[in-house]
Structures are given as C-alpha cells and as structure tokens.
Amino acid sequence: MNVQEGLNILKEKGYKYTGKREDIITYFSKEDRYRTAKDLLSYMEPNYEGISFDTIYRNLHLFHQVGILESTELNGEKHFRMKCDHHHHHHFICNDCGITKEIHSCPMDDIKGELNNFAIDDHKFEIYGRCPACQ
Amino acid sequence: MNVQEGLNILKEKGYKYTGKREDIITYFSKEDRYRTAKDLLSYMEPNYEGISFDTIYRNLHLFHQVGILESTELNGEKHFRMKCDHHHHHHFICNDCGITKEIHSCPMDDIKGELNNFAIDDHKFEIYGRCPACQ
DNA sequence: CTTCAAAACGTAATCATTCTCATTTACAAA
DNA sequence: TTTGTAAATGAGAATGATTACGTTTTGAAG
Numbered sequence: 001m002n003v004q005e006g007l008n009i010l011k012e013k014g015y016k017y018t019g020k021r022e023d024i025i026t027y028f029s030k031e032d033r034y035r036t037a038k039d040l041l042s043y044m045e046p047n048y049e050g051i052s053f054d055t056i057y058r059n060l061h062l063f064h065q066v067g068i069l070e071s072t073e074l075n076g077e078k079h080f081r082m083k084c085d086h087h088h089h090h091h092f093i094c095n096d097c098g099i100t101k102e103i104h105s106c107p108m109d110d111i112k113g114e115l116n117n118f119a120i121d122d123h124k125f126e127i128y129g130r131c132p133a134c135q
Numbered sequence: 136m137n138v139q140e141g142l143n144i145l146k147e148k149g150y151k152y153t154g155k156r157e158d159i160i161t162y163f164s165k166e167d168r169y170r171t172a173k174d175l176l177s178y179m180e181p182n183y184e185g186i187s188f189d190t191i192y193r194n195l196h197l198f199h200q201v202g203i204l205e206s207t208e209l210n211g212e213k214h215f216r217m218k219c220d221h222h223h224h225h226h227f228i229c230n231d232c233g234i235t236k237e238i239h240s241c242p243m244d245d246i247k248g249e250l251n252n253f254a255i256d257d258h259k260f261e262i263y264g265r266c267p268a269c270q
Numbered sequence: 271c272t273t274c275a276a277a278a279c280g281t282a283a284t285c286a287t288t289c290t291c292a293t294t295t296a297c298a299a300a
Numbered sequence: 301t302t303t304g305t306a307a308a309t310g311a312g313a314a315t316g317a318t319t320a321c322g323t324t325t326t327g328a329a330g
Contacts, residue, residue: 016276016327037317052279057318059277073208076287077317092253103249107242107260114238118227120264125242129255151296151307172286187310192287194308211318212286 001085003029006068013066020048024059025082028069033098034079072126090125096134103127136220138164141203148201155183159194160217163204168234169214207261225260231269238262 006025007017015021027043028035041056060080063069069080074093081100092101107125141160142152162178163170172191179186195215198204204215209228216235227236242260 014276018277018327020278050279052281053317054280054319054321055278073211076208076211076213078211092250092255095256101250101253103246105242105245105249107240107245108262110240110242111238111262114240115227115236115262115264117267118236118264119270120227120262121230122264123260123262125258125260127243127246127250127255127258129253129257132252135254149307153296153308155309185310187312188286189288189311190309196288 001029001068001082005085006063006082009066009068015062015066020044020051020055021059023047024056024063025068028080028082032082033100034072034074034081034093035098036077036079040080072124090127092127092129092131094131094134095128096130099131099133101131136164136203136217140220141198141217144201144203150197150201155179155186155190156194158182159191159198160203163215163217167217168232169207169209169216169228170233171212171214175215207259225262227262227264227266229266229269230263231265234266234268236266 003022003025006029007022010017010021023044024040027040037053037056037060040060041051041053044051044056060069060071060078064071064080067083070083071078071080072093073079079098084102087104088106090103090106092103094100103125108120108123138157138160141164142157145152145156158179159175162175172188172195175195176186176188176191179191195204195206195213199206199215202218205218206213206215207228208214214233219237222239223241225238225241227238229235238260243255243258
C-alpha cells in the first residue's frame with residue numbers, strides 16, 4: 001500500500017486529514033517492516049515537538065482498524081507495518097532489523113479436516129530468524 | 136508431561152524442591168491449557184497466603200527455561216501450559232477458555248525452499264477461535 | 271468566516287512484569 | 301545432627317508499554 005491509498009482509506013471512512021497522519025503513513029510506507037510505537041515516536045518527535053504518546057497509539061490503533069497497518073506482537077511489544085494489499089500471506093521476520101519476507105503458502109489450506117466443530121476466527125504463522133544482511 | 140517428570144527436570148538441573156513448585160507443576164498438569172500468571176496466582180493464594188507475584192513469575196520463567204512449560208503471548212499477556220513431550224506440533228487455542236487442540240502438521244515442512252540464505256531460529260503457528268464447548 | 275465534532279495535548283493512571291535486597295529455606299557435606 | 305551456601309521467597313518499589321481523561325486546537329462542512 002502506498003501513502004495515497006492510505007490517505008484515501010481515511011477519507012472514505014470520514015476521518016480527518018492531518019499532517020501527522022500523513023507523516024505516520026509515510027513512515028510505514030518507507031520502512032516496510034515491523035516497527036513499534038516507540039520507533040514511530042522517535043521518527044515523529046523532531047518534526048512535531050511535544051507530540052504525545054496518545055496521538056501515536058491512537059493513530060496506530062485507528063490505522064490498524066481501518067486496514068492501513070497490520071500488527072503482530074513480538075517480545076511483549078506491539079509491532080506494526082504497512083498492510084500488504086495483495087493476496088493473503090505470512091511473514092518471515094528478522095529478529096535483528098525487523099525486516100520481513102513474504103511467505104506465500106498458508107498452512108490453513110491443509111488442515112481444515114483437523115478442526116471440525118471448531119469455529120476458526122484467526123490464525124498466525126510467523127517465522128523468526130535473521131535475514132541475509134543481519135547474519 | 137506429568138508432575139514427576141517436571142520435578143525430575145528441576146532436580147537434574149540442580150534446582151531445589153519446594154511445595155510451591157510441586158503445586159505449580161500440578162496445576163499445569165491438571166489444566167492442560169494456556170493459563171496466565173494471574174490464573175496461577177489465584178490458584179496458589181488459598182494454599183499459600185501471602186505468596187508473592189515474584190515467586191509466580193520467577194517460577195514460570197524458570198519452568199519455561201528448563202522445558203517444563205511452553206508459552207505464547209495472547210492479548211499482551213504471557214500464557215503458559217505444560218509442555219507436550221511428544222513430537223513437534225502446533226495448537227488451536229480457544230479464545231474463551233484457553234483450551235488447546237494439537238495440530239499435527241507443521242507448515243515449516245513445506246517452505247524450506249522459500250527461505251534460502253535466511254537463518255531460521257523459530258516459528259509460530261497458532262489458530263484462534265472457539266472450541267465446540269464454548270460456541 | 272463560523273461552527274462543531276474530531277484530533278491532539280499533557281498528564282496521570284493502569285496493567286503486566288521485573289528488580290532490589292533482606293530474609294528464609296533446602297539440602298549436601300561434614 | 302549441625303552447618304554452610306546457594307537457591308528461593310517476600311515485600312514493595314521500579315519499569316515499560318499502553319490507555320484514559322479533561323482541555324485545547326484544528327480540519328472541513330456549511
């Protein structure tokens with residue numbers, strides 16, 4: 001997803017445009033990997049002195065809700081990244097730099113038969129390690 | 136894993152036997168599902184008045200380290216369960232009661248080719264939903 | 271240009287978890 | 301059985317991430 005698509009989603013749903021919001025989306029658009037609220041705050045602070053934690057968290061939560069960002073939990077911290085807008089897939093995640101690589105096969109395809117009578121809401125498949133650059 | 140096996144692991148590694156530790160292992164042995172530190176504390180408090188948070192957390196961490204418990208993170212809280220001692224597998228986890236069902240296929244078998252040059256440390260595959268009893 | 275709900279601010283609160291340190295306990299060796 | 305030592309515990313404060321709240325500011329519709 002690019003910056004413009006993200007802003008369009010906000011507009012469609014009736015949320016306001018602000019410079020901060022554009023900058024947040026721009027940040028994730030450029031980073032293309034999982035980042036924490038703190039990472040984002042560090043990026044925003046030089047441009048918006050006194051920006052509050054609340055603004056960061058509220059926007060992360062909002063962007064996740066409307067589908068601009070996707071999130072996962074690593075080491076007790078929520079991490080966010082720009083939502084990949086093509087077909088369903090999973091990620092390899094580098095423990096050092098947070099960079100991701102898409103995994104195109106989904107294990108759910110193979111196990112439907114094992115879960116008769118169970119209501120399935122969601123699933124998580126992630127692979128952790130170190131990317132070529134971090135080794 | 137049963138209670139005796141758990142206690143043996145502690146003994147082998149030179150950790151001391153205490154009644155609390157036996158009770159903690161007994162708890163997880165009976166529960167057979169993911170439980171939080173708070174759940175465990177509620178169970179222990181009637182038997183050990185004044186038991187501290189720290190004892191709970193320290194023992195959970197220790198038991199995880201020596202392989203008596205396995206853990207996962209759900210909704211920002213660490214959850215623990217008795218380690219299944221047979222072959223590698225994954226879990227369906229009920230969002231309501233925490234009960235688990237083993238999934239015997241592992242997606243890692245299918246994707247080795249996709250991750251050449253990546254060092255793989257670990258992976259997580261979990262399915263969330265509601266079990267037959269909770270629907 | 272006005273108006274008003276939404277967004278952002280500043281700060282305090284909350285929640286899970288970990289740390290510090292003094293005290294107690296388990297248990298192996300004498 | 302006594303003793304020494306490392307491990308375990310208790311009590312409470314500290315930490316770190318996240319959320320809540322009352323007030324102020326601001327985007328954008330009319």
